[in-house]
Amino acid sequence: MRLRHVMAGAVLPLVLCASLWLVLPLGSQATTPQGRAASLQQKIQTTRGKIGRRKGTEHVLTSDIQRWSSKINRLQGSISTLQSREGRIQDDLDARRAELVQTQKDLRSERARLARLRARLAEGRKILSRRLAELYEADKPDLITVVLNSNGFADLLERGEFLGRIQDQDNTVIKLVRSAKADATSTAARLDKLEARQQQLTAIVLQRRDQVAAVKNQLIGTRVGYAQTRAGKANALSKVRTERKSLETHLDELQKESDKVQAQLQGGVGLPAGPIHGGSGRFIWPVNGPITAPFCERRAWEACHPGMDIGVPTGTPIRAADGGRVAIAGWEGGYGNYTCIQHTASLSTCYGHQSVLKVHVGEQVTQGQIIGLSGSTGHSTGPHLHFEVRVNGAVTNPMNYL
Structure with missing residues (x-):
């Protein structure tokens, strides 16, 4: 029993020491000026390494931006060329539109003229038909019949004048019908050419419009690509620079603290x-x-x-x-x-x-x-x-x- 009490009395201080060792802070190097100096130097070296890596990234991004700037300069030349081409196409398109408007105006005029000619031709045909019917029914008088059937000189003159008027009218009707028919034929041919020209001009205008749209889309795509590339590189570079400046500020603080510790170690002399x-x-x-x-x-x-x-x-x-x-x-x-x-x-x-x-x-x-x-x-x-x-x-x- 006494031995047990002795052993218990010996073990208890050891347990207390172990407990205090676990609870109390260690006298590590971090609590001494030397330990603080070493820890600060390690942090300073780590921070410098981070700053160095950020600077390397800045250098790479700056080089990338310079390369993209060179590409952008070359693309800018292409964009200028495309813009000039777009201007020429637009001028051509405006000219084609003006020509199309004039052609459509001419086409409407010719169609109106053709309608008038067709009306004249129809009227001439009616007159000619009636005249032919009259001649057929009355039998056309000749000069001998008119002379033999005349009652005196005055009657002969009247009959001769009547015969002349009949011939003149017949010739006028025939010429009218013949001219109207020829004019209608030529007008129809001109109309065919105008309609074909109108279709051709319409196709040209549509083609030019497609070219203008394609050029504009190409310009927009180039500009969008330029903006996205430059913006991405610039944002990345700005972020890295901000991180680097923050690290440099932190490094300054660490260095100042390190200098204070160093001064303490040296007694301020x-x-x-x-x-x-x-x-x-x-x-x-x-x-x-x-x-x-x-x-x-x-x-x-x-x-x-x-x-x-x-x-x-x-x-x-x-x-x-x-x-x-x-x-x-x-x-x-x-x-x-x-x-x-x-x-x-x-x-x-x-x-x-x-x-x-x-x-x-x-x-x-x-x-x-x-x-x-x-x-x-x-x-x-x-x-x-x-x-x-x-x-x-x-x-x-x-x-x-x-």
Whole structure:
């Protein structure tokens, strides 16, 4: 029994320790400045990788848009040609329509004229029929019969005049019928030609209309394809750029937090300043390190890099290149923590992406004085110092002064 109590007393503390081990937070690296720094660096590297992939996608989409722009330029030439052709077809169509209207007008006129001729012919035939019947019934008198049956000279004259009128009337009726028949025949032939011409013109007009419709559909299809392709590429590029900018903002926040942790680890004094490095110019080097980006280097997001980048670890002390008055000391957009020192009325130097600022606006500094610690604040892809030389506010090559 006593042994049981002893064993129970020994096991109970072990159980309590195990329970506390499961419940209490672990003293992991994430709770220490070193662990936080490592975690932030991992997140920074991951975010940079995402940004790099987005930039690659932007490059591909930009190239695709350029290729489509070339295709669109070629298509625009075809569209212009089709538009010219459409204009010519429309002009031809208008001319054909005008000709068709005139033909239909002529056709109506000829049909009315034919109706009149047919009426005249019918009337002439009636008159001729009646005259033939009269001649048949009365037997046509000749000149001898009229002379022999005349009672005197006056009666002879009257009979001769009557005979002449009968002959003239007969000739007039015969000519009328003959002319009306010939005119009706020629008019019918002209009508046939006009009707054939009308049918031909109608077919031409319909064909031209079909051509105009086909050209318009081709133009519409080309434009719709152009709009859809460009819109799709532009939307995709806009989306990727938005994602990339969001990642860059997140990267800036991570980098600022990382710089703060780094400053905590270094006790707020940074790395050793190192010796002053002078050159052949009037300025000393603000930090000692390799040039990772020369002045006016062309980048995807800028045509000319305004300054030069010097690769140094976060927390490296930054020296004033020359003495002067601090004109700017604070956060400046993509520069992050940014300091500018006015050396003369026209000449100044500027220092970007600092993790810590050690001067304030209006302060007088001497050449070689520590003005801040390097970092990666703002739009930066890694720890370095962005160094600028400005003349009358415009950037110039720093190597001309170092």
